[in-house]
Amino acid sequence: MRRGAVPTPRTTVASAAIAGIVAAAAFGGAGQVRGAEPPDDACAVPERVLAADGDLVHARERIASGQPLGLLVVTTSRQPPQRTEALYPARLRDELVRRLPGVSVEGEVLNLPGHTASGMVAPMLTLVSARRPALVVWQTGTVEAVRNLDPLAFGTALAEGVGAIHRMGADVILVDMQYSMQTAQLIDFTPYVAHVRWASQNSAAVHFPRHDIMRYWVEAGRVDFGADSESEKRKSFEFVHGCIGRLLAGTIATLVTADATVAP
Amino acid sequence: MSDGRVFLPAGAGAADGRDLRLDFFRGLALWFIFVNHIPANQLAWLTPRNFGLSDATEIFVFISGYTAALVYGRVHERAGFRVAAAQVLRRCWTLYVTYILLFFAFTAQIAYTARVFDNPLFSEEMGIAAYFADPVQALTQALVLKFRPANLDVLPLYIVLLLAFPLILPALRRRPLAVLAASAALYLAAPRLGWNLATYPEGGVWFFNPFAWQFLFILGAVLHRLPDLRAFVTRQNGAVMTAAVAWLAIGLFLTLSWRIAYLDSLVPQWLAELLYPISKTDLDPLRLLHFLALAYVTVRLVPAGSPWLAGPLAAPVLACGRQALHVFCVGVLLSFAAQTVLLHIDGSLSAQFIVTTVGIGAMVVLARVMTWYQSAERAHRALPVAARKSEV
Numbered sequence: 001m002r003r004g005a006v007p008t009p010r011t012t013v014a015s016a017a018i019a020g021i022v023a024a025a026a027f028g029g030a031g032q033v034r035g036a037e038p039p040d041d042a043c044a045v046p047e048r049v050l051a052a053d054g055d056l057v058h059a060r061e062r063i064a065s066g067q068p069l070g071l072l073v074v075t076t077s078r079q080p081p082q083r084t085e086a087l088y089p090a091r092l093r094d095e096l097v098r099r100l101p102g103v104s105v106e107g108e109v110l111n112l113p114g115h116t117a118s119g120m121v122a123p124m125l126t127l128v129s130a131r132r133p134a135l136v137v138w139q140t141g142t143v144e145a146v147r148n149l150d151p152l153a154f155g156t157a158l159a160e161g162v163g164a165i166h167r168m169g170a171d172v173i174l175v176d177m178q179y180s181m182q183t184a185q186l187i188d189f190t191p192y193v194a195h196v197r198w199a200s201q202n203s204a205a206v207h208f209p210r211h212d213i214m215r216y217w218v219e220a221g222r223v224d225f226g227a228d229s230e231s232e233k234r235k236s237f238e239f240v241h242g243c244i245g246r247l248l249a250g251t252i253a254t255l256v257t258a259d260a261t262v263a264p
Numbered sequence: 265m266s267d268g269r270v271f272l273p274a275g276a277g278a279a280d281g282r283d284l285r286l287d288f289f290r291g292l293a294l295w296f297i298f299v300n301h302i303p304a305n306q307l308a309w310l311t312p313r314n315f316g317l318s319d320a321t322e323i324f325v326f327i328s329g330y331t332a333a334l335v336y337g338r339v340h341e342r343a344g345f346r347v348a349a350a351q352v353l354r355r356c357w358t359l360y361v362t363y364i365l366l367f368f369a370f371t372a373q374i375a376y377t378a379r380v381f382d383n384p385l386f387s388e389e390m391g392i393a394a395y396f397a398d399p400v401q402a403l404t405q406a407l408v409l410k411f412r413p414a415n416l417d418v419l420p421l422y423i424v425l426l427l428a429f430p431l432i433l434p435a436l437r438r439r440p441l442a443v444l445a446a447s448a449a450l451y452l453a454a455p456r457l458g459w460n461l462a463t464y465p466e467g468g469v470w471f472f473n474p475f476a477w478q479f480l481f482i483l484g485a486v487l488h489r490l491p492d493l494r495a496f497v498t499r500q501n502g503a504v505m506t507a508a509v510a511w512l513a514i515g516l517f518l519t520l521s522w523r524i525a526y527l528d529s530l531v532p533q534w535l536a537e538l539l540y541p542i543s544k545t546d547l548d549p550l551r552l553l554h555f556l557a558l559a560y561v562t563v564r565l566v567p568a569g570s571p572w573l574a575g576p577l578a579a580p581v582l583a584c585g586r587q588a589l590h591v592f593c594v595g596v597l598l599s600f601a602a603q604t605v606l607l608h609i610d611g612s613l614s615a616q617f618i619v620t621t622v623g624i625g626a627m628v629v630l631a632r633v634m635t636w637y638q639s640a641e642r643a644h645r646a647l648p649v650a651a652r653k654s655e656v
Contacts, residue, residue: 047525047526048523048524048525048526049525050525051525051528051529053528053529075389076389077389078388078389079388080388083384142389147467147468148463148468148469148471149468149469150460150468150545151541151543151544151545152455152541152543152545155541178385178389180383180386181303181304181603181606181607181611182607183386184303184304185303185304185373185600185603185607186370186373188415188471191471191544191545194522194541194542197522197528198536198541198542199540199541201528201531201533201536201537201540202533202536202537202540204533209525219306225383225385225386226607226608233383233384233385236385237383237384237385
């Protein structure tokens, strides 16, 4: 999908080979003007929480050689199609387009609800080999944490998946689990977050610490997930997806551009 | 100190010859476990898991093994195997009842959260309602310790370790080193053979693998059983001290690097590949080593008869350490209640401080009441039978 294309979310037909894919939806269009954009400073987190660290060598090379930046976002979400535009993958793409002037960003989303990391690997690799993206954003760990699955097996699956994607010539950003006080009372995320961190260190993937970022927002009073009203819930939904998309784009833009030509 | 008294001197610090450091550090571990189990509590930054590879769980399990050998070993010697086994089982029953009680509190919370907390932000990604999809299954699985909400993991570990303890009591008395060797072999083999107990829903495993964690419990028990070995491993030794301090410093750096992105970038990839992952489930050797280094440095820095241990500042911690079982159970309940207060009433920093203080205060009060009750009961039993009858 090219930059500036008609903003209609469409669903690509998943090939029969891609077992278990529930939805493989292309991004919506870029440059759309939306309401309720969170201001930059509301998203901001200190450097101890999020520091753009690592290397996205494949993405950088593609951009340097004038090719489009192919992007694949793999999640465990069960996302209703009418909300696609508000979700962080779409926001990420828009932000990348804004921050990387002159670069064509082509994106795709693969949603695998209910899948463990090891269950995600096969369908993810099938799509990577079919589309050859330069960058894979892999969001995982929620299913393992909810079901108390073995953290070590989770770490092993991450290492396998990241290694395979690297061998296919793409970079990986690992996105960990969400945070809220409510879910943290019922589910212990910490060992799984630790394994995402270690797996990214061991295999030179970039770790995007969504859990710590959301925790920072909650503790700094930027967002309140406990509010009851529908409008408050929608507000926190838009805030989190908008800000995650923005911070993720900021990290990618910083890592793919060696010079200071990135738009703020 | 090579007289074999470095860890448990007779008559030092306590009237009954009990090493006050056992009670103190176990009490402290219980405080840390309470604070750590309130996820929204920022005071949890102050607990040791943020400054080293091992945490309060290691301290608690090790000292529990040590004191289990102390208490039940004595009963075994005086009254025989059957009485010792019966006493252990009675403790297990108390723990189990507590676990079921806690489970119901958690269940109520899960049901409430599933009903109220329907923010699409979370439901789209984790399907929290599915967590409670089959209550009959969840309840029956809970009865056999397989369905376990967050932070209830230490209790089942403690229950199975204690349950197995009578089985090794006779061997511990006769051949403690053989017990230690078998325990070490099991510790090393379990992760390689994939041994762990299962949880519900299908596919889950115990967060604290009992086949691995038993080693720390048995190590504590064997070190109590063999005073000479204890004296040998805790003797003054410059090289060991240097290595221990160095490992603690490395542990501090690594743990901080997980929190501070800049420090993280200083860890070279080859080192990360060598170190990570550090499994808490299987008690990774790096964690075990960190705990042993911490124990060595602590034993050297805090001699058994340290006057401050008998002072007023240590008294509340000691009280909790002495009543470890009850304080631990109440602590788990209190941390759950504290998190609920932070969630539904006030989650501010001052509220976090208040619930932490009130929770620890409640643990101390409970410990003091239990101690008073036990001594009152002992005094009552000491009365002649006629005097007791006339009271009724």
